[in-house]
Amino acid sequence: MTETKTDKFTLINELARRRGFFWQAYEIYGGTAGFVTYGPLGTRLKQNIEKKLRDLFVNKLGIIEIESSIITPGKVFEASGHVGHFKEPMVECSKCNKRFRADHLLEEYARISAAEAEKMSLLEIKEAIKKNAITCPDCGGSFNEPQQFLTMFVTTIGPYSGATGYGRPEAAQGIFVEFNRLYTIARERLPFGVLQIGHALRNEISPRQGLIRLREFTIADLEFFFDPEEPNCHLLKDVENDILPILTAEKRLKGSEEILNITVKDALKQKLISSEWQAFFMAIAKKLLIDLGVPSNKQRFIEKLPWEKAHYSTQSFDQEVLVDRWGWIEVSGHAYRTDYDLKNHMEASGVDLRVYKEYAKPIEEEQLVVKPIMAKLGPVFKAESAKVAELLASVPAEEVMAALEKNGFYQIQNYKILPEHVSISRQKTIVRGKRFIPHVVEPSFGCDRLFYVALEYAYHAKDDRVILRFPRSISPIQVGVYPLVSKDGLVEKAEAVYKLLVMEGFSAEFDDTGSIGRRYARADEAGIQLGITIDYDTLNDDTVTVRDRDSWQQVRASIKDLPELLRRYFMGKINFHELGTLIQNK
RNA sequence: GCGGUCGUCGUCUAGUUGGUUUAGGACACAAGCCUUCCAAGCUUGCGAUCCCGGGUUCAAAUCCCGGCGACCGCACCA
Incomplete structure (x- = not known):
């Protein structure tokens, strides 16, 4: 590991600290693992990435967005299954100190199924280990006391330690618990989606890898609800010919890493992806990453193996991006959560979360x-007649009629029903709709990871200089404004241009220190998209030069046209050369 | 949690067989001069109780112990 010193992770972390993208939090107290502070440039970049998500999902697809609380009552995560699944029983070898998942050991050496092992208490686990004489698979040493590792942050709600609260490990539950209200607001129509971007907390045992694994991070969870009987995605035609690079579970089980480049349409036809909506969002996720600067061939979707999947999911894919230091890392997860969450909250809360269609x-x-004739039942069964009527209603009418016809009576528990006790008729009922729990597909993005990959893919070295080539839609600062030299009134003119652009809504920076080359270099390192330089010609004809960060080419444009030109440029409607006439540099 | 390596100005680092080190340099930053397009130059300035705490010693950035943090490996990542 000698070359790790200058890999991109190291270079980016150094640049990030120096220029203010991000750094480790609480440095003055020695730092705390798993927490970061985003600086001025980083905050802007992160906002732009989140804006991209909103633009894609909220603006373009009509998905609604909410913001719910981070601290969540215990009941919510008990119902969702997180309390049960976020903790793992672990044992440590007393001899070699290696740690193992206790449930995995029991599965392997005591033939206790995963489902059973999950329900066991620590005491039961301890006894099972003893009974089956399980020792350390590595050195044969004995295990010490099993311990639970809960990876959710726990707190108490209220001052008298009454109720347990958890820091949410995902934003999804904040959506599920509000389902009824959201469904009403969405005017009771399926399908519909709800997005939430916010902080989530996971008390990782040992977070490392900088922004990749944090204890507090920003998650973007999108829960998309649809009728399982109408699972078709009406937007599929927009993406059906898009290529998805997929590594299937089947291939992975055979030890293969071979990526299948397959169209959305064919992936569905071959049933590689079980839900049209899931396939649709995977295609959208791929586009998002391309928009953030990650080319298609540096992305893949890897299907999770049965034991890797979250407890709520029937089929899951991770969207992965190739990074310099660690190879493939997950940037988004795509899970088919079915009706798991709503069903559990419905059972736990007693509130009907079904929709009516x-x-x-x-x-x-x-x-x-079969209708009981109470006037006949009363005299026979006296006080119990109401109970008899209730029992009758609970059995199929066909069964009662068949018994009466065959035997002349129907026996239900201790009660003997005779034909004269009931009237049997055929009734027409009109069924106008159905009640059901919607199914959910969930794309879930780790925003800090999106941030990191955007930064890594923007990072370029040219000679001794660093250039952050962000796509123009996420560049933290759009334009820098510079007087060529700081005399002869150029500074004043440049300040006026700077002010104009700020008033027009651009994110701009003014810089008049050092040589112009130094300022360009500084701007490149911050990823500033365009440089606007005020020179002596400006004083004569009110034109400025506009410099492209990536090509270093310059065009000349008139100040009065700038706001409109720049607006169209940043919307992606025109390219750099359309901003003005190209200048041939010596 | 375990094992390994490591922690010095904003950043990168020299120094770490204990002693001319008031901890040196480079870059960055600030002020001034200069400067008509890619980190030019000159002058001046700012900036580190050497991660924190304790110990050994006449003397600690340097040795020892504990803690915190970083990276790598194991485990964990629902």
């Missing part, structure tokens, strides 16, 4: 109905 045409159904 009217059929296009009401369905007429003929039903056999």
